[in-house]
Amino acid sequence: MTDTLRLGIAGLGTVGVGVVKIIQRQADLLTARTGKRIEISAVSARSRDKDRGVNTAKYGWEDDPVALAVRDDIDMFVELMGGSDGPAKAATEAAIAAGKDVVTANKALLALHGQELAVAAEARNVTLRYEAAVAGGIPVIKALTEGLAGNEITRVAGVMNGTCNYILTQMEATGQGYNALFEECGRLGYLEADPNLDVGGIDAGHKLALLAAIAFGTRVDFDAVALQGIQSITLQDIRRAGDMGYKIKLLGVAQMTGRGLEQRMTPCLVPASSPLGQLEGGTNMVVLEGDSVGQIVLRGAGAGEGPTASAVLSDICDIARGIRLPTFGQPAAHLKAAPPASAASPAPYYLRLTLKDKPGALAKVATVLGDNGISIDRMRQYDHPDQDVPVLIVTHVTARPSLDAALAALPATGVVEGEPVALRIEDV
Amino acid sequence: MTDTLRLGIAGLGTVGVGVVKIIQRQADLLTARTGKRIEISAVSARSRDKDRGVNTAKYGWEDDPVALAVRDDIDMFVELMGGSDGPAKAATEAAIAAGKDVVTANKALLALHGQELAVAAEARNVTLRYEAAVAGGIPVIKALTEGLAGNEITRVAGVMNGTCNYILTQMEATGQGYNALFEECGRLGYLEADPNLDVGGIDAGHKLALLAAIAFGTRVDFDAVALQGIQSITLQDIRRAGDMGYKIKLLGVAQMTGRGLEQRMTPCLVPASSPLGQLEGGTNMVVLEGDSVGQIVLRGAGAGEGPTASAVLSDICDIARGIRLPTFGQPAAHLKAAPPASAASPAPYYLRLTLKDKPGALAKVATVLGDNGISIDRMRQYDHPDQDVPVLIVTHVTARPSLDAALAALPATGVVEGEPVALRIEDV
Structure with missing residues (x-):
């Protein structure tokens, strides 16, 4: 006899429909791989009657995702509504409190409330996973x-x-x-x-x-x-x-x-x-x-029905197989609050400036950069049909505070038109 | 109190030394992530005295990897000797029989004996994993x-x-x-x-x-x-x-x-x-x-000390975390013996021939290809300082048996020098 894993799915947009399709189409394959029947007990969405190209009539229905999250006939709550607060957060919290595992694709929810949700899940001894929240189908x-x-x-x-x-x-x-x-x-x-x-x-x-x-x-x-x-x-x-x-x-x-x-x-x-x-x-x-x-x-x-649903299924299959990890890989209580770096690490930068066509303009800019300890690797001045001269500068490795100081000092030269653009050059 | 996972490592070549180094250097990190102390109880290698740049003096020693595999003080046998048969196979079998989990980097062992080893591991309710056997550090x-x-x-x-x-x-x-x-x-x-x-x-x-x-x-x-x-x-x-x-x-x-x-x-x-x-x-x-x-x-x-050891550690950490999957993802007894395809699926091919510098040589080759249902997409004949003419042909999508028949018929034309080279063009 095969065990059954019963899902409640909240949200039948692109991703939700993709998940329903995989569970319907690949039922036997999922059982072969996980040892469990993966079944949908009930769903929730904004409109019950909308034609979504997939038959959900046989599943239970809840207008309220919170009611879905706590139903006795589900083991796992699958949150595919989105939004960092409101129903997604309320239903996720309710599911955890009711002892349900949770799988979500909701990056905003996790990025803003992940720590408290992870603590709650671990206290309740349930699993909260979110493979689909980052980079779609890429595991x-x-x-x-x-x-x-x-x-x-x-x-x-x-x-x-x-x-x-x-x-x-x-x-x-x-x-x-x-x-x-x-x-x-x-x-x-x-x-x-x-x-x-x-x-x-x-x-x-x-x-x-x-x-x-x-x-x-x-x-x-x-x-x-x-x-x-x-x-x-x-x-x-x-x-x-x-x-x-x-x-x-x-x-x-x-x-x-x-x-x-x-x-x-x-x-x-x-x-x-x-x-x-x-x-x-x-x-x-x-x-x-x-x-x-x-x-x-x-x-x-990184997006789309199939790839994102594939990632949701990865989490569902993991839990069906008994793979249970803390939300962030180690117990939430052990996670440290890291001090944010005060500034980006030093790097070369690309600068795009527009100079007024005045004698000595470029020299004034170079002086400001030099005064702030910024050395220039390459510089190009482009043809200028009008009075303004586009100039492109690549710096050697520069501390970001030095760059910010230089950018702040440029307007006082009186030769720079508009806002300079500074882009980091990342060696990756 | 933290549980301990006790390893026996057989093989102290490049990969084995890499694994020992990670376990020594990252002990606290591994415990934070897995909840277990990961310790090496004993090791085995060809020579006890060789300087490997890593201190193994505190670990138990076995000359015989089979003796290592069955020691009471190990929970997991880490096979890093290599070789599809001989000591690697004997020790892996002994470890499984003794109820130890096994992690290996041995692609030959698994490719040739994976089915029987998986059956044995599942019968004994132990886990046999091999992330490091394929593509080094890539999970x-x-x-x-x-x-x-x-x-x-x-x-x-x-x-x-x-x-x-x-x-x-x-x-x-x-x-x-x-x-x-x-x-x-x-x-x-x-x-x-x-x-x-x-x-x-x-x-x-x-x-x-x-x-x-x-x-x-x-x-x-x-x-x-x-x-x-x-x-x-x-x-x-x-x-x-x-x-x-x-x-x-x-x-x-x-x-x-x-x-x-x-x-x-x-x-x-x-x-x-x-x-x-x-x-x-x-x-x-x-x-x-x-x-x-x-x-x-x-x-x-795909190779090297650090990347391969990283993959070995992935398996060790999985098992330490309680992640236990069948060797090939589903129970070995359920795996089907797939009939091998009789031939590669149809594809375009690149052909390189050397033709004798005789009138009508190219026409004879084209006729053989045509007679076998092979149509030509592109053909190039290159300059020929000597008597032999290099010719390059790209076919349209071709069934491999047709190609093989054509290649077999070419020598009888009398215009082809040496062995033609046929390379598949894969759309990937």
Whole structure:
């Protein structure tokens, strides 16, 4: 006789429907692999009657996800509604309190409330997992928590928002500007309801904060992630970076330094020939570095029905197989609150300035940089059909506070037009 | 009070020393992650007195790995000796019989005897794991068995022998021939004691057979892997493939077809712009494809002390954490003996022929191909300083039996010099 694992699924959007489809289509395969029948007892969603292309009539129904979470006929609550607060949080808390295991795809919920939810789950002796919350179908939570368990992690980096990478690579491929591609993404349905979650780096920042907590044994701390979106990146930046052998990516980096935990989700230049530099379109890539393993690179679809549902099923199958790990890889009570690094570690930077066409303008800028201890590796001045002169500077390795001081001092020179753009060059 | 997991480690070569170093250096981290103290009770190796750069004096010693495997003071036997038979097999069997969990890096042992060992382990209710046996530090066994557990796997492919990839990419980079680079690999210590394990594709074939068993729920069947080494690849092949936008890789492919399980480890052409095409040097890359997840690509060091030891530690930590899975992901008794596919699935092929400089030679070759139902996509005839004319042909999608029939019929034309080379073009 085969045991049964009974699910309650809250949320029948793209991911929820994908999960239902896999459970219906691959029932026998899932049983062969886990030793359990995986069944859906009941579901919850905004509208009961909507045609979702999948038959859910035989499952129980709850209008209220909290009521679903505590039903006696479910063993596991699968939270696929999204949102960092409101029903997703209430239902997750209710499920834990009722002794149910929880699987979620909700990066915002975990990034903002992961520590308290993990504590609650461990106190109640249930399992809370979220493979689908980071990088879609790529099993990166598992690779980091389990596959690299013997490593002191030295750095986690990656492109974790497919929409941003689509915009940046399409700008280069088509010669269109940021605004045109942003609008195209809206038409294609690639943007979150609040597009700033995508292009502002917030969504990817949530993911990075989760990986950092696992990697470094620290409490998840999304507020400490330095965020910068891609809105200020121009086609010129992409082309000039390309001239120098770089690509521009919205890159997440987390590393533990002597000055504390560094977490950044910002546009960076990476070598064009590196795996990250070669990443085109909406694909995600995560780079994990450990003291023994060196560098591991994982690549795959970061979103979409099938890939995200695949990751949800990974967690469901793990729990069905008896694989039960603490939410962040070690008991939540042991996780340390890491001091955030006061500034990003030193790196070379790409600077784009527009100079007024005045005698000595460039010399004034160079003086400000020099006064702040910044040495220049390369500089290019471009043709200027009008009065303003675009100038591109690549610095040698520079401390971020020095760079910030220089940027703050530039307006007083009177030769700089508009806001300078400073992008970090990351050696990854 | 923390539980202790007591190891017996057999084999103190590169990998064994790497494992000892991690356990010594990261003791506290391993305990934080697993909840257990991981300790080495005893070791075994060929020579007790050799200086290995790591202090093993405090561990018990056994000359005989079988005696180590059954010691009362070990919970887990870590087999890092290598070899498909002899002491590695005897000690693994003894450990299982004595109720010890086993972690091994031994691809040959598992590829040839994995089924019987898995049956024995499951009968004895112990766990037998081997993450380090495939693709070094890349957690590919875990990704396939657990991370993609919700997928029907459609194809597994990869470059899994770093030495072969080093030779092929260095041929292109330096313009040296195969023999010169083979000798260089010998000097650098990149070759197995029997180099045919590397350049003949056997080592990589072992790895492919293990992945196929997990992917398709079939009994591991190394004998059914179609093997072809890289010895016949010339610099000309690499350059001509490059002209057409391809790279040559020793590529493993496993897929379930209507005609049975197809397993190949052969030199193939892959698109130069694909992740596999871009893979340089000794790095490994595995591509996993599933019906829901699409394509996942994993990249990392396939060999070496740190990466391989990292993979061994992944298994040790899993077992310390209570993660216990059947050897091939589902109970060994359920695994089916898959009928091997009678031939590789249809694909385009690259053919390299040398024609005698006779009137009508090319027409005769084209006729033989046409008579066997093979249509030509592209053909190039190269300059010929001497009497023999190198000709390169790319076919449209061709059934392998048709190709074999054509290749068998070519000598009778009297216009072909030497042995034609046929390389599959894999769309991956």
